[in-house]
Structures are given as structure tokens and as C-alpha cells.
Amino acid sequence: MGLRAADPASQPPDTRSIARRIADAMSSFSESQRRLADYALAHPLKVAMMSIDEFARECGVSVATANRFARALGVPGYPQFRIELARGFEEALEPVERLRLKQGQAETAVDVFAASLYEDQRNSELTRQSLSADQCARAVQAVLKAERVFIIGFGSSGFLAGLLQRGLSLHCDMVESLAGPGGVSHAARQLARLRPGDLVIALSFPRYLVDTITLANAARKSKATLLAMTDRTDSPLGSIADICLCAHSGRQLLSNSETAVLGLIEALTAAVAHQSKNSLSTAALLTESVMPWLTHGKQSEETGS
Incomplete structure (x- = not known):
């Protein structure tokens, strides 16, 4: 009796990365397939966001050739090739994929406005519902008891860090946002002088920036208290805070x-303002200090300005 061919379904899955598969198969590729391979290796994130038509056009080959190239790597077709290529880039690519799907739907500008505002409303409500009484209380006490407060956050979190510094500076002797023009190297130098009694507030949301996580880990080693503002407790930042x-x-x-x-x-x-002993006097002093720069509506109407 002859031997039966092994059932493909019973074969172990190919766990090699797409880059490894391309390298292993490169010698067997045609000239057109090599162009596709070289481009995929040079621009993996870009290719993972491309349709098969875009990929083929960029490399100057036919769609059929792009499909054959994908199958030569042991995947059923181009969609699976993109999935395998995107492994490790999932969080970075997710917004792009959502945008690609949305653009294929017929929606007016006001529909997008309304949907965006609804998302903000829903996020705020979910945030309110998930508040932890213990974590909120500990966060407030950490701010009020800190000798110095350092805030780290880069990218869009850098703007948020500045707003947090503005709010806390009224109630803390020293609050410094490290998301300044000096960048990460300046932040690292400042955090090098941390001491017990200091508080570091770190902000990081998807897509999490490595620099923020690295500096937050350094803050932990210095024995300063680390307060994370992130999207979940098991995020790269939340898990170390x-x-x-x-x-x-x-x-x-x-x-x-x-x-x-x-x-x-x-x-x-x-x-923090509610529990600060000096919040009333601070608010009064602030109001008094800004009065000369405030414009009163009635006066503006009378002067025509």
C-alpha cells in the first residue's frame, strides 16, 4: 500500500515571520516577485496598509503577480499576507484600517461631526463609570504631599502635560512639565535628580511611546512615586505605576x-483644589493678579472696542 500524502490541515502552522519567509524563498522568486519582496522588506508598515492594487502598481507588476507572490510565502492570498505582515504593528495600524473602512461609507460632514462628539461623550461617561475611589484618593494625596512634581508625556500627551502643569501649579510649590523643547534628553536629565518625596506623573495612551515608558521606569527606580494617566491599568504604563x-x-x-x-x-x-488647605487664598490672589488684564463687556460696549 502506498503512503498517503499528509493532510495539510494536520500540518503545524508556519510560525516564521513574513520577513523570514521572504528571505528563505528569495532565490526562487522571479524578477517581478523580487521587486515585490524588496519593497515589502523595505516598507513593511506601508505595505501592510496597501490594497493589492496599490502594492502591485507601486512595484510595477500585475495584481496576479502580487497574488502569486503572497501564495509563494505560504498564505492563501494577499489579505492574509497583509495580516501576517502587520503582526507587531496592530495598534499602529488600527486607526488606518478604521479610516479605510469609514471612507468607503456614504456619510456627510455633519454625520462625522455628530459621531465624533458622541464618541467623546461616550468616552467621558465610560471614564466616569470606571473611576476607582481608592486610586482617585491616592492620586490627590500624592500631589498634595509631593515635594516636587514632574510631568512626562510626549506627542499629543505633551500638550496635555502642559495643561496638567497649569492646573496643578496653583496648588503645588514646584510643578514642571518635561515635555518642552529639550525633548527626551532634557526630561532624562531632569529625572536624574529625582529623590524620594517627588512625584512623577506620566501620560501615555495608544499608541504608547517607548520614551515615556522608559522614563517612567527610571522614575520607579529612583524611589519617586509614579502616577500614571493612561487608558487601562494593564497598559505598558499602568502596569508599572x-x-x-x-x-x-x-x-x-x-x-x-x-x-x-x-x-x-x-x-x-x-x-486637588478641593482638598488643598490654601485653595481659597490662592484663588483670591490669582483673581486679583489678573484683574488688570480682564476686559469687561460693558466697558467694551461703551468704548466701542
Whole structure:
């Protein structure tokens, strides 16, 4: 009796990366397939976002050739090739894929406006519902007891860090946002002088920046308290923090929504003001100091300005 061919379904899955498969198969590729292979290796993230027509056109080959290239790598077709190529880039690619799907739907500008505002409303409500009484109380006390407060956050979180510094500076002797023009190297130098009694507040949301996580880990080693503001307790930042405040930040057409994060920042500032012993006198002094620069509506009407 002859031997039967092995059932393909019974074969172990090919766990090699697409880059490894391409390297192993390169010698057997045609000239057109080599162009596809070289381009995929040079621009994996870009190719993972391309349709098969875009990929074929970019490399100057036919769609059929692109399909054959994908199958030569041990996948059924181009869609599976893109999935395999995107492994490790899932979070970075997710907003792009959502945008690609949305653009294929017939929606007016006002539909997108309304959907975006609804997402913000939903994120804020989810954030409110998930508040932890213990974590909120610990966060407020950490701010009030800190000798110095350092805030780290880069990218869009850098703007949020500045707003957090503005709010807390009224109630803390020293608050510094390290998301300044000096960038990560400046932040690293400042954090090198941390000491017990200091508080580091780190902000990071998908897509999480490596620099923020690295600096947050350095803060932990210095024995300073680390307060994370992130999207979940098991995020790369939340999992290493002493205290964690979470804000839902999901967004259909963008990687993140900052609305709920800003709301959480303002909530922390309000809670600190509420429990600060000097909040009333601070507010009075602030009002007095800015009075000369305030414009009164009635006066503007009379002067015509």
C-alpha cells in the first residue's frame, strides 16, 4: 500500500515571520516577485496598509503577480499576507484600517461631526463609570504631599502635560512639565535628580511611546512615586505605576481621543483644589493678579472696542 500524502490541515502552522519567509524563498522568486519582496522588506508598515492594487502598481507588476507572490510565502492570498505582515504593528495600524473602512461609507460632514462628539461623550461617561475611589484618593494625596512634581508625556500627551502643569501649579510649590523643547534628553536629565518625596506623573495612551515608558521606569527606580494617566491599568504604563488613573480614549477615525483625558486632568486638578488647605487664598490672589488684564463687556460696549 502506498503512503498517503499528509493532510495539510494536520500540518503545524508556519510560525516564521513574513520577513523570514521572504528571505528563505528569495532565490526562487522571479524578477517581478523580487521587486515585490524588496519593497515589502523595505516598507513593511506601508505595505501592510496597501490594497493589492496599490502594492502591485507601486512595484510595477500585475495584481496576479502580487497574488502569486503572497501564495509563494505560504498564505492563501494577499489579505492574509497583509495580516501576517502587520503582526507587531496592530495598534499602529488600527486607526488606518478604521479610516479605510469609514471612507468607503456614504456619510456627510455633519454625520462625522455628530459621531465624533458622541464618541467623546461616550468616552467621558465610560471614564466616569470606571473611576476607582481608592486610586482617585491616592492620586490627590500624592500631589498634595509631593515635594516636587514632574510631568512626562510626549506627542499629543505633551500638550496635555502642559495643561496638567497649569492646573496643578496653583496648588503645588514646584510643578514642571518635561515635555518642552529639550525633548527626551532634557526630561532624562531632569529625572536624574529625582529623590524620594517627588512625584512623577506620566501620560501615555495608544499608541504608547517607548520614551515615556522608559522614563517612567527610571522614575520607579529612583524611589519617586509614579502616577500614571493612561487608558487601562494593564497598559505598558499602568502596569508599572504606583497609582493609575484611567481615561477611555477610543476613536473611530483617529488613534486616540484626548477629550476624556482632558476631563480626567481637570477632575484631578479640581479634587486637588478641593482638598488643598490654601485653595481659597490662592484663588483670591490669582483673581486679583489678573484683574488688570480682564476686559469687561460693558466697558467694551461703551468704548466701542
